[in-house]
Amino acid sequence: MATLNRLATADDRAAQRGEHILAADQVGKLIELLVRRGYEVVGPTVRDGAIVYDHLESPDDLPRGWTDEQKPGHYRLHRRDDEALFGYVVGPQSWKKYTHPAEVRLWAAERQNGTFRILNNEEKGQHPRAFLGARACELAAIAVQDRVLLEDKYRDPVYDRRRGGAFIIAVQCTQAAETCFCASMGTGPQVSDEFDLALTELLDSKGHRFLLAAASDRGTEILSELKTVPATEEDRQQAAAKVDAAARQQVRSIDTTGIKELLYENFEHRRWDDVAGRCLTCANCTMVCPTCFCTSVEDVSDISGDHAERWRRWDSCFTQNFSYIHGGSVRTSAKARYRQWMTHKLASWIDQFGSSGCVGCGRCITWCPVGIDITEEVRAIREGGRNGDS
Amino acid sequence: METLERIIGEHPFFAGLDAGFLNLMVSCASNVRFTPGTYILKEGEAANTFYLVREGKVALELLAPPHKPIIVSTIGIGEILGWSWLMEPYVWKFSARAVDAVRAIALDGRCLRTKCEQNHDLGYEVLKRFAGIVEQRLDATRLQLLDVYAVRR
Amino acid sequence: MATSSTIDPMLPQPYLVREVSKETPDTFTLRLDPGNEARESVFRPGQFSMLWVFGVGELPISISGDPALRDRLIYTVRSVGQATHSLVNQKVGSGVGVRGPFGIGWPVEAARGRDVIVVAGGIGLAPLRPVIYQVLQNRKDYGRLVILYGGRSPRDLLYRKELAKWARIPETQVLITVDYGGIGWRGHVGVVTTLFKYSRLHPARSVAMVCGPEIMMRFVIRELETAGLSRDDIYLSMERNMKCAVGFCGHCQYGPHFICKDGPVFPYERMRPLLEKYEL
Numbered sequence: 001m002a003t004l005n006r007l008a009t010a011d012d013r014a015a016q017r018g019e020h021i022l023a024a025d026q027v028g029k030l031i032e033l034l035v036r037r038g039y040e041v042v043g044p045t046v047r048d049g050a051i052v053y054d055h056l057e058s059p060d061d062l063p064r065g066w067t068d069e070q071k072p073g074h075y076r077l078h079r080r081d082d083e084a085l086f087g088y089v090v091g092p093q094s095w096k097k098y099t100h101p102a103e104v105r106l107w108a109a110e111r112q113n114g115t116f117r118i119l120n121n122e123e124k125g126q127h128p129r130a131f132l133g134a135r136a137c138e139l140a141a142i143a144v145q146d147r148v149l150l151e152d153k154y155r156d157p158v159y160d161r162r163r164g165g166a167f168i169i170a171v172q173c174t175q176a177a178e179t180c181f182c183a184s185m186g187t188g189p190q191v192s193d194e195f196d197l198a199l200t201e202l203l204d205s206k207g208h209r210f211l212l213a214a215a216s217d218r219g220t221e222i223l224s225e226l227k228t229v230p231a232t233e234e235d236r237q238q239a240a241a242k243v244d245a246a247a248r249q250q251v252r253s254i255d256t257t258g259i260k261e262l263l264y265e266n267f268e269h270r271r272w273d274d275v276a277g278r279c280l281t282c283a284n285c286t287m288v289c290p291t292c293f294c295t296s297v298e299d300v301s302d303i304s305g306d307h308a309e310r311w312r313r314w315d316s317c318f319t320q321n322f323s324y325i326h327g328g329s330v331r332t333s334a335k336a337r338y339r340q341w342m343t344h345k346l347a348s349w350i351d352q353f354g355s356s357g358c359v360g361c362g363r364c365i366t367w368c369p370v371g372i373d374i375t376e377e378v379r380a381i382r383e384g385g386r387n388g389d390s
Numbered sequence: 391m392e393t394l395e396r397i398i399g400e401h402p403f404f405a406g407l408d409a410g411f412l413n414l415m416v417s418c419a420s421n422v423r424f425t426p427g428t429y430i431l432k433e434g435e436a437a438n439t440f441y442l443v444r445e446g447k448v449a450l451e452l453l454a455p456p457h458k459p460i461i462v463s464t465i466g467i468g469e470i471l472g473w474s475w476l477m478e479p480y481v482w483k484f485s486a487r488a489v490d491a492v493r494a495i496a497l498d499g500r501c502l503r504t505k506c507e508q509n510h511d512l513g514y515e516v517l518k519r520f521a522g523i524v525e526q527r528l529d530a531t532r533l534q535l536l537d538v539y540a541v542r543r
Numbered sequence: 544m545a546t547s548s549t550i551d552p553m554l555p556q557p558y559l560v561r562e563v564s565k566e567t568p569d570t571f572t573l574r575l576d577p578g579n580e581a582r583e584s585v586f587r588p589g590q591f592s593m594l595w596v597f598g599v600g601e602l603p604i605s606i607s608g609d610p611a612l613r614d615r616l617i618y619t620v621r622s623v624g625q626a627t628h629s630l631v632n633q634k635v636g637s638g639v640g641v642r643g644p645f646g647i648g649w650p651v652e653a654a655r656g657r658d659v660i661v662v663a664g665g666i667g668l669a670p671l672r673p674v675i676y677q678v679l680q681n682r683k684d685y686g687r688l689v690i691l692y693g694g695r696s697p698r699d700l701l702y703r704k705e706l707a708k709w710a711r712i713p714e715t716q717v718l719i720t721v722d723y724g725g726i727g728w729r730g731h732v733g734v735v736t737t738l739f740k741y742s743r744l745h746p747a748r749s750v751a752m753v754c755g756p757e758i759m760m761r762f763v764i765r766e767l768e769t770a771g772l773s774r775d776d777i778y779l780s781m782e783r784n785m786k787c788a789v790g791f792c793g794h795c796q797y798g799p800h801f802i803c804k805d806g807p808v809f810p811y812e813r814m815r816p817l818l819e820k821y822e823l
Contacts, residue, residue, distance in 0.1 A: 106553055109597065115557050115578075115638020116597050153804050154552055154789040267820055294793030297786055301598035308598050315792070322794060324784050326623060336822035344796065351799035451726065461724035461732040466741055489729050529762070533734045534722050538756040539665035539695040541569070541623050 018220060020228035021235055022199070024208035027059045027085065030169070030197075033222050034130040039167050042098060043132030044091065049077055051091035053098070056132060063088055070177035070362065072371030083208060086133055086201050089177040090361055094290030095131055095138055099163045100145060106158070106297065106310045116308070128165030134195070135173055136188030137180075137361040141290030142168075143194060147353045148293050158312070167218065170195035174242035176249040179362030181375055184253035187359040189246040197222060200239035211239040252365075252375045254346075255382065256356065262382060263347040267339070271380045276335035278370050283316035285364035285372075286341065291357045292316070317341050342377060394419050397495060401442060403470055403519055411512050414505055418498040424488035430471070432485045437474035438499045443467055446492035451485045463527070464489065473520050475499030552789045555595045555640025556582070558616065560633045566701045570621045570666065571631040572607065575639060576614055583613040588673030589648025589752075589780060589808045593788050594618065595640030596633065600626040603785040603803075605670035606644060610677055616641065619669035619701060645788040646807050649674050650778060654750040658686035660742075660772075662763050664693045664735055664755025668701050670780055670807075671754050679712060686749075688715045689742050693735025693759070696723045718742060735759060739766045746771030752808075754780040761818055764811055777811035798823055 022030070031041050044051045045061045051068060054061075068088040069076045080087050108119045134142075146163065149156040173180075173189035182188030191198050196219035200211040211231055214220040286292040296315035301308040315322060318337050323330035331337050349357030358374070365373045394416050398404050404415060422441070424430055430441065430448060441448075448465040462484065465471045474482050476499065506513035558575040566572055577584070586592075586606050595601040608617025622628045633639060651659075651674050659678050661671050678685050690709065694700040700719065710717035718738040720731035731738065735755070751767050753760050760779050767777050783795035783802040795802035798817045800809065817823055 109555075109640075111597060114636055115559060116640065117557065118554055149791060152790055154791070156789075156791050157551055157553070264816075267823075293791065295787070296792065296794070297601070299595075299598070299600050305598050312792075315794070317793065317796075322784070325782055330783070331822045333822060340796075340823075348796070348799035352801070447729075447731070449724070449726075449732065459726045461726060461728060463737075464720075464724070464730075464732045466731065468740065530734050530737050533736070533758070533762055536758060537695070537722065538759050539693075539699065539722070541621075 018214040018223065019231040019236055020212045020223060020226075021231050022210045022212040022226055022228050024083075024085065024210065026227055027062070027210075029226060030222070031056060031058060031132070033225055034132075034167060037167075037222075038128060039130035040127040041130045041132055043169075044086070044088070046077065050075065051077065051088050053091070053093045053095065053131075053133075059085065062086070062133075067175075068177065070179045070366045072179070072365050072373050073368055074371070075366050082203050084201055084203055086171045086199070087175070089173065089175065089180060090135060090138070090363060092288050092363065092367055094288070094361070094363070095134060095142060096145060096290055096293075098129055098131070099142065099166070100149065100159050100293060101162070102314045104158055104312050106312050108307065108309045110308070111306045126161055128167065129162075130167040130169060132169045133171045134168055134191075135171060135361075136191045137182040137185075137359040138290055139168065139170060139191060139194045140182075140185075140187035140359040141361065144291045144353070144355060144357060144359065145293055147355065148291075152353070168195045168197075170198040172198060172200040172239065172243050173246040174201060176246045177362060177366075178251055179365040180246075180250050180360065181252040181254060181362060182360035183247045183250050184375075185256065185356060185358055185360035190243050195219070200242065202235065202238060202242070204238075211235055252362065252373070254358070254360070254375050254378050256346075259356075259378070260347040260350050262378075263343045266381050266384075267343075269381050269384060271377065271384055272335045272339045274380070275338050275372060275377055276333065278372055279318075279334050279338045280369060281318040281334050281337055282369060283318040284367045284369060285374075286316040286318060287314065288363040288367045289345075290361060290363070291345075291359060294322070296322075317344070338372075342374060345374075346378065394421070394495065397444070398442075401468070403442065403523075407515060411515060414512065415497065415502075418501040418505075420496050420498075422494050422496045424492040424494070426488055426490045428488045428492075430486040430488060430492070430494075431482045433482055435482050437472065437480045437482045439496050440470060440472035440475055440499055441494040441496055443469050443471055444493045444495065447489040448492060449487050449489050451487055453485075463530075470520075470523055472499075473524065475503070476516070476520055552642060552645075553787070555593070555601075555642050557638050558641045560635055560637050560639055561615070562635060563631065563633065566619060567699050569623070570619060570699075570701060572617060572619045573631070573633070573639075574608075575616045575618070575641065584616045585613060586610055586616075586644035586673075587648040588651050588677055589670055590644035590646050591670070591785075591788075591807065592616065592618070592641050592643035592645070593785075594620075594630060595642070596626065596629045597638065597640070599629045601640070601642075601786075602626050602630065603645075603788065604630075605780075605807075607669035607672045608676075610673050611680060619666065619672075621666045643788060645803055647805065647809075649752050649780075649808050650750065651677050654678075655681075655684045656686070658689065658745055658749040660689045660691070660744060660749050660751040660767070662691045662735060662751060662753045662755070662767075664759040664763075665695065665699070666701070667754035667756075667759075667780070668692055671752060672702065672705075674752055675709065679709070679715070682712070682714075686714070687743070687745070688712075689744065689749075690715070690717045691735055691738045691742060692717070692719045693738070693755070694719070694721050696721050697725070697728045697730070716742060734762065736762045736766045739770060744770050744772075746773075749776060751777045752780075753777065757782070757818070764818075774812040774815065775810055778808055779811055779814055780807045781809060781814065782807070 041056045062085045109116045149159040170191040193215045196216045198213045214223045345357040449461045450463045559578045562574040591605045604618045607619040622631045724732040785795045785803045786792040788803045790801045790804040
């Protein structure tokens with residue numbers, strides 16, 4: 001009797017925190033409610049042998065029964081032996097696809113009386129989006145990009161328009177890939193509170209269902225319209241155990257102790273020559289990185305020369321042109337470019353924006369064609385002694 | 391009128407020399423003047439003097455056919471002109487022209503060479519001072535050679 | 544009409560070219576104004592703009608005019624590539640897009656009461672000219688003004704008439720040198736560092752502002768330190784690949800600094816750990 005009482009009290013607490021149980025067949029309803037509120041729902045779907053983010057019409061678009069296998073330079077999808085909707089980790093894309101698009105027209109202009117005028121640059125058709133399936137590392141990455149593009153000296157209006165209204169449905173990780181190291185970066189796998197709704201997928205003898213929590217008014221509002229039952233303490237513990245397991249499964253880590261000083265002081269470490277011998281400077285790591293924000297602008301004009309546009313495109317510090325100043329590029333060698341990327345990500349980012357630029361998602365490891373592993377590079381520099389001389 | 395002793399004694403180039411050496415210097419020194427456009431020394435000629443410029447500006451020139459003669463460096467107030475007198479074969483490698491009215495103290499290099507050979511302590515002091523000047527000029531020349539303001543394509 | 548606070552920093556504002564004057568065989572000074580629009584041009588010495596030529600491209604260019612004249616923007620541009628060539632060949636009356644001003648400029652206000660040493664190499668005099676204007680307009684607020692300027696050859700020197708005029712102002716010393724002098728040149732020949740021995744500096748009360756090629760600045764810093772200036776009193780203007788000018792594009796990063804928004808002017812103390820790093 002005493003035990004039952006205690007359980008009941010804990011269950012009450014779970015319910016008060018807004019934790020509910022949503023049956024798996026209600027995910028469609030969730031999408032429907034979001035669409036009805038004017039959101040375009042985007043999230044994971046299988047395409048070209050990978051789980052990518054795209055427009056979702058219904059739960060049928062989700063990667064039901066798929067999982068991903070990731071290793072350095074390796075990514076494969078496999079069938080799961082269950083019908084999990086979110087039974088994978090992360091794909092090549094991140095939400096920056098939407099918040100900080102790979103290509104965007106900043107403005108257009110036309111000639112007028114020897115000078116020019118800027119044409120209406122207001123973007124049309126920018127629906128607020130709902131991001132369904134954002135992981136803890138990805139929410140950390142969004143927070144990192146918010147800091148860079150919204151909270152510094154200037155606000156990026158392009159990012160602001162796309163990021164501002166986004167409705168976030170987080171999904172707790174219940175498994176880790178071999179390339180994951182969010183636990184060591186302090187960014188996951190547990191999603192804390194930077195979301196509107198959060199789901200933890202539970203699949204067992206009690207059925208296929210989600211622990212659902214709301215962390216905002218608009219999240220609570222949606223939740224109240226869904227058919228749910230209050231979560232029990234047992235559900236909550238089961239969900240927490242699965243997230244814990246995802247942390248424990250992680251085989252990679254970065255020791256971030258004094259990492260800024262470590263990298264600043266090892267500018268001439270011989271490991272940079274070693275990694276330069278492997279790095280193809282292909283820029284894949286920067287394209288898949290959810291925090292890399294660098295862009296280039298390109299001015300284009302039509303054949304008449306009377307109409308001009310400025311486009312902004314993702315750029316990468318791995319390209320030769322990136323550091324071009326009059327007379328040539330500053331960083332010509334692969335060594336200098338890899339060092340710039342990694343030192344920026346893990347060290348100078350801290351000086352610039354107060355946090356690491358790495359969230360431990362492991363995409364740069366998976367999508368590197370030669371399998372360069374940032375965690376391994378940090379370890380080699382740390383263990384090699386000052387400049388690798390020991 | 392300022393005495394040679396005072397001028398030499400107060401010049402940074404001679405700072406730290408003991409009184410005996412200073413007297414040796416003064417005994418090799420004389421006041422000289424050059425009108426604008428005069429050549430103080432010419433490339434190829436015997437180098438037996440050096441100068442401490444007190445007023446005016448001296449241009450070091452180099453003939454570099456087919457180019458026009460160029461000024462490679464100017465030497466102004468307080469600076470030392472000429473070190474070829476110190477090293478064999480004691481021949482000037484540049485020409486030096488007074489850009490405007492130049493007053494200087496000429497030091498007899500032949501006299502000083504002999505004294506340096508006789509007294510290596512003096513020789514070392516003199517060489518140390520000239521090595522400092524050569525180093526500064528070499529640094530400046532290296533930077534000049536970089537042609538840092540040129541358009542790079 | 545948009546005021547500066549509501550202007551999107553990524554949108555060029557139309558300005559009209561009013562005058563293009565030749566400084567040297569490859570360097571020109573452009574005077575722009577906003578035409579009929581009542582737009583004041585407010586900037587601080589050392590700040591830069593992004594200048595856009597329709598259909599050609601955009602370039603970071605330091606403002607070289609007098610900050611007290613708010614009806615115009617003055618730029619001194621060296622024609623070294625397609626975009627700069629197009630910019631200096633703009634006809635009077637044509638439109639040029641201007642974004643900015645951007646960046647942190649020279650500490651001219653903070654230098655009140657002190658001697659100001661301006662050391663410029665080549666086109667590096669352009670971003671320092673507004674400093675000179677401001678000091679001279681408030682002459683009694685500053686101690687001595689020492690201008691050390693090195694150019695490639697006599698015909699490559701900028702603002703020659705103004706330099707001669709400034710040299711006649713009390714408590715103002717102007718020293719000019721060139722790397723290559725023909726025999727007709729009566730001035731100094733040698734790199735800018737060779738001018739220090741002719742300058743009369745009071746290190747403890749001086750602030751130095753240095754702009755030129757990075758290697759030239761490094762040599763100048765040595766001279767300033769030898770002269771006894773504190774590292775905190777030496778300021779440099781750095782050059783990197785500035786594209787967006789607002790810290791979004793990442794191109795101008797130099798160690799932990801974004802040259803566009805944290806600079807382009809930095810105290811030497813902050814640049815010191817970085818200056819000698821190759822390919823940083």
